[in-house]
Amino acid sequence: MNTRSIDDVIFTPQQIEDIYHISKNNLAQLRYSGKGPVYLKPTPRTILYRKSDVDTWLASSARQTAEQTSTSST
Template sequence: MTDIHPTTTPEEVYLTPAQVALLIPGMMKAALAQLRYRGLGPTYLKPTAKLVLYRRDDVIHWLERSAFTSTREVA
């Protein structure tokens, strides 16, 4: 039996705020901006003064952390 080891890793996927808004139903670019300002949104990158990017995996991870199993749970 041979061991299977991946020889390549998946490339990071970077998204603009507009693409993140399309990825999450009901999300607006302005809401993402507010989440960034308040420090409550997904981790983001700012390689230049005007460019904001998100790693797709970070957005999914942030979204998954908001999962609840009951309406009794505190947000």
């Protein structure tokens, strides 16, 4: 019996681009800056993402108003 959930699905950067519309180049920049979703690197040239990690990262960026993204002090 397979007990894997949909959140255990593994995506390549190309699949992330196709599904979430976040370009591979943008993902690479986010990885470099440490601001993107958690990723797996099983080999030196292979990058993979868990669906649950991408969804968590996206949820953490949710905003209701422009004020929440502002860093100005008043």
